[in-house]
Amino acid sequence: MTLEQLRExxxxxxxxxxVYRMFDRNDVVxxxxxAKNLKNRVSQYFHxxxxxxIKTQRLVAQIDRFETIVTKTxxxxxxxxxxxIKRYAPRYxxxxxxxxxxxxxxxxxxxxxxxxxxxxxxDPDARCYxxxxxxxxxxxxxxxxxxxxxLPNCSRKFPREIGxxxxxxxxxxxxxxxxxxxxxxxxxxxxxxxxxxxxLNGRCDDLLKSLGERMEEASENLDFERxxxxxxxxxxxxxxxxRQKVVAAHVPDADIICxxxxxxxxxxxVLHYVDGTLLDKDQVILPACESDxxxxxxxxxxxxxxxxxxxxxxxxxxxxxxxPDADLLSEYLxxxxxxxxxxxxxxxxxxxxxxxxxxxxxxxxxxxxxxxEERAGYALTLLQKALGLPIPPExxxxxxxSHTEGRDAVGGMVVFMSGKPRRxxxxxxxxxxxxxxxxxxxxxxxxxxxxMRAQDGDKKFLPLPEVFLIDGGMEHAKLAREVLDAxxxxxxxxGMVKDERHRTRALISPDGLEIGIRTQPALYALxxxxxxxxxxxxxxxxxxxxxxxxxxxxLDAVPGVxxxxxxxxLKKFGSLKAIRTATLAELEAVIPKNAAAAVYQTxxxxxxxxxxxENRE
Numbered sequence: 001m002t003l004e005q006l007r008e009x010x011x012x013x014x015x016x017x018x019v020y021r022m023f024d025r026n027d028v029v030x031x032x033x034x035a036k037n038l039k040n041r042v043s044q045y046f047h048x049x050x051x052x053x054i055k056t057q058r059l060v061a062q063i064d065r066f067e068t069i070v071t072k073t074x075x076x077x078x079x080x081x082x083x084x085i086k087r088y089a090p091r092y093x094x095x096x097x098x099x100x101x102x103x104x105x106x107x108x109x110x111x112x113x114x115x116x117x118x119x120x121x122x123d124p125d126a127r128c129y130x131x132x133x134x135x136x137x138x139x140x141x142x143x144x145x146x147x148x149x150x151l152p153n154c155s156r157k158f159p160r161e162i163g164x165x166x167x168x169x170x171x172x173x174x175x176x177x178x179x180x181x182x183x184x185x186x187x188x189x190x191x192x193x194x195x196x197x198x199x200l201n202g203r204c205d206d207l208l209k210s211l212g213e214r215m216e217e218a219s220e221n222l223d224f225e226r227x228x229x230x231x232x233x234x235x236x237x238x239x240x241x242x243r244q245k246v247v248a249a250h251v252p253d254a255d256i257i258c259x260x261x262x263x264x265x266x267x268x269x270v271l272h273y274v275d276g277t278l279l280d281k282d283q284v285i286l287p288a289c290e291s292d293x294x295x296x297x298x299x300x301x302x303x304x305x306x307x308x309x310x311x312x313x314x315x316x317x318x319x320x321x322x323x324p325d326a327d328l329l330s331e332y333l334x335x336x337x338x339x340x341x342x343x344x345x346x347x348x349x350x351x352x353x354x355x356x357x358x359x360x361x362x363x364x365x366x367x368x369x370x371x372x373e374e375r376a377g378y379a380l381t382l383l384q385k386a387l388g389l390p391i392p393p394e395x396x397x398x399x400x401x402s403h404t405e406g407r408d409a410v411g412g413m414v415v416f417m418s419g420k421p422r423r424x425x426x427x428x429x430x431x432x433x434x435x436x437x438x439x440x441x442x443x444x445x446x447x448x449x450x451x452m453r454a455q456d457g458d459k460k461f462l463p464l465p466e467v468f469l470i471d472g473g474m475e476h477a478k479l480a481r482e483v484l485d486a487x488x489x490x491x492x493x494x495g496m497v498k499d500e501r502h503r504t505r506a507l508i509s510p511d512g513l514e515i516g517i518r519t520q521p522a523l524y525a526l527x528x529x530x531x532x533x534x535x536x537x538x539x540x541x542x543x544x545x546x547x548x549x550x551x552x553x554x555l556d557a558v559p560g561v562x563x564x565x566x567x568x569x570l571k572k573f574g575s576l577k578a579i580r581t582a583t584l585a586e587l588e589a590v591i592p593k594n595a596a597a598a599v600y601q602t603x604x605x606x607x608x609x610x611x612x613x614e615n616r617e
Contacts, residue, residue: 001065007046009066013039018070019080021088025064029088034077038068053290059092074325078332082308085301094286094298096305103138104130105200107193112186113158113179114193116142116151122311129200131311132280145196149233150177157578159186164581208234254316256354257306259299260362261289267366268302269358272314283365296321303329303343313337318344320355376419379526383467386507386515386523387492393466394418398496398534399446399480400471402542406437410545411446412538415465416530427460428541440479443470447483455487468493469530474512481510496531504531555579558602560595569599579603 001009013020018038022031035041045052045060052060071077085093107114108126118138122128132138146153153176154168162182170176177184177192198207211234218227256271266288272280284302289295300323307313313333323329326343333341346352380392387393396416403409409431415422429449435441447468453461468484468491470476477495484493497514499505504527507515517524554576555566572590573579579587580603587596 001063003046003060006063006066007043010039010043010046013042013068014070015039016070017072017074017077018068019077019084020066020068021084022059022063022066022090022092024062027064029084029090030062031059031090031092032081032084032088034074034081036074036077038070042066042068053294055092055290055294074328075331075335078304078325078328082304085305086308094301094305096284096302103132103135104128105132105138105141109190109193113152113189116145116196118142127197129197141200145199147175148199149192149196150175151192151196152176152179154180155575155577156180157574160586161581253314254318255314256318256351256358257299257303258320258355258358258362259289259295259302260359260366261295262366262370264288265366265369266295266298267362267369268299269362269365270306271354271358271361273354281361283362285366285369292321296323299323300325300329304332307333307336313341315340316342316344318346318351318355320359321345373418375522376526379522380419382520382523383526386517387467387494389466389492395463395465396467396469396530397465398469398471398530399443400534400538401431401439401442401446402535402538403431403437403442404542404546408542408546408549409435409437409442410538410541411442412534412541413446413450414530414534414537419526421533425460426537428537430545439472440475443472443476444479444483447480448486451483451487451489464489464491466491469507469527469534470495471531471534473497474508474510477508478510496527498531504528555599558595558599560598561591565591565595 015037017034017036019032019034020038020042021029022033024030033041045056045063049057049060069080071080085095089095103118103120104122105116106119106123106126106128107116108123110125118135119128122130130138132141145151152158153170156165158179162180165180167178167180168176171178171180177189179189195207195210198210211230215227215230215234218224218230253275254273256273257268259266259268266286268284268286270282271278272282286298286302289298299319299321303317303319303323313336317329317333319326322345323343326345330341330343333343344351346355377392380394383389384392394417398414398416400412401409402412411429411431413427413429415425417425427450429446431442431445435445450461454464468480470480470493472495474495477493480493480495484491493510494515495508496504497506497508504517504524506517507527509515517527555561555569561569568590569579569587570576573582579599582600584596584600587599590596591599
């Protein structure tokens with residue numbers, strides 16, 4: 001449509017709430033928006049274009065047509081807008097990644113010796129804490145609790161394996177209370193978890209007070225060993241509390257959301273307060289906003305998307321910029337939470353101080369992101385010069401082969417975009433039998449299959465990279481060049497040469513020309529990171545196949561144990577090692593007695609055979 005035709009169509013839009021979708025000439029949705037009045041909002045795009053923001057001008061220049069969907073209320077329009085943004089991922093909307101989830105830290109008080117674990121959803125039959133902003137944060141919380149309270153982190157099953165083997169190195173170093181020795185009762189263990197729960201609830205002061213009182217009591221009773229033990233634990237909790245706790249007495253349960261806008265990017269930081277204590281932080285890097293009004297619109301979209309899938313919502317959401325639809329956001333969050341949620345813009349007082357702290361965090365995250373971008377961009381410029389490319393490469397692909405003496409051979413392909421890993425584009429290849437022992441033949445097969453899929457139009461293997469990085473020397477690079485030439489792909493292929501410490505020291509072309517990278521730290525770090533990542537990815541897939549085959553072969557040798565019973569055993573015990581060390585009574589509790597006896601006798605008979613032991617790298 002021409003601009004005049006778009007104006008005429010916009011004038012015909014209903015004066016009702018709803019959602020509009022903008023399409024480009026390829027019929028791709030490039031923007032989704034909501035409106036209180038569709039006619040007024042959509043018409044704004046096609047009038048006084050020169051006075052609009054640059055981003056809006058670029059959007060309008062690409063609009064070929066638009067469609068509207070009428071809703072009964074503004075709230076319905078907000079919900080529908082979120083749904084469509086998630087479905088279409090339009091280029092001109094801000095997009096939040098929601099694949100990380102919002103996990104909980106869980107433990108089951110009904111167990112004698114429960115462990116902290118990470119779960120995606122709250123379990124009503126156990127104790128759960130969270131949700132946390134991502135799996136990495138939740139894992140860090142578990143690690144901190146494990147270290148602070150000297151909890152076991154081994155794979156042993158308690159109380160079943162108490163006293164079966166000697167204590168581990170962590171116990172010898174004083175970093176574990178040693179449940180495996182039998183000296184820790186379930187009651188004492190649960191007392192530790194109760195203390196850990198106080199930390200998870202943000203009640204550090206209560207825990208510190210309790211530990212101090214018990215330490216003084218032990219000292220008065222001349223139990224100096226216990227007093228010293230409590231003193232060490234109190235100091236560990238103090239260190240943890242000092243690192244993560246920021247108290248805000250007037251903000252008992254709130255999220256502080258601040259947007260910092262820089263020249264080339266914006267950063268949104270979310271500080272989560274529970275019971276007045278700062279427990280978690282999220283940050284997201286976004287494209288730069290063009291004005292304060294644009295900041296408010298961006299923050300509005302962020303809030304709507306951010307809380308769409310969170311299982312628990314705060315009572316207050318404090319924002320750094322006023323948004324055009326604060327009341328609507330409050331209504332939307334209230335409906336999701338099942339209770340009143342307030343959206344506020346504090347201008348003074350303690351809440352304003354917290355927003356200033358969030359702004360400091362956002363400014364720092366934006367600075368770090370800029371430095372990383374500059375470093376990656378510089379490294380890619382160095383790679384461009386080293387390989388004689390016309391422009392810095394955007395997409396890099398690296399390949400590696402992994403196997404054990406030719407068995408379970410696999411290939412790994414990792415993708416880096418603008419110097420950063422694009423894990424959704426990683427691909428793995430299972431090498432056909434008879435080729436696994438030959439690294440060159442394996443690499444030829446992987447590259448051939450990759451290019452064949454691209455030639456067939458498989459979107460999972462498109463686009464092609466600007467550079468192929470092959471783990472290996474000149475012969476590997478020459479082989480890659482032959483495969484690429486066979487498919488008419490004129491893209492550089494270079495090998496990644498390692499030193500005696502197995503670290504990448506240079507790139508090498510198919511004709512044997514070495515390109516040193518050690519004197520260029522930025523490029524050296526980038527290539528080293530890529531090489532380590534492709535090695536890790538291929539090795540991880542190889543181990544998965546190998547261990548799966550090992551488990552299968554060991555249990556397949558047991559008469560009376562088929563696929564169903566095999567799956568039942570592995571689900572109950574968790575590993576082949578646990579099945580091997582289980583008692584006859586424990587096995588009989590899972591599968592019939594005759595099958596349990598066969599499993600028990602088979603593993604006892606073959607206990608000393610190497611093929612029945614856990615495979616080691």
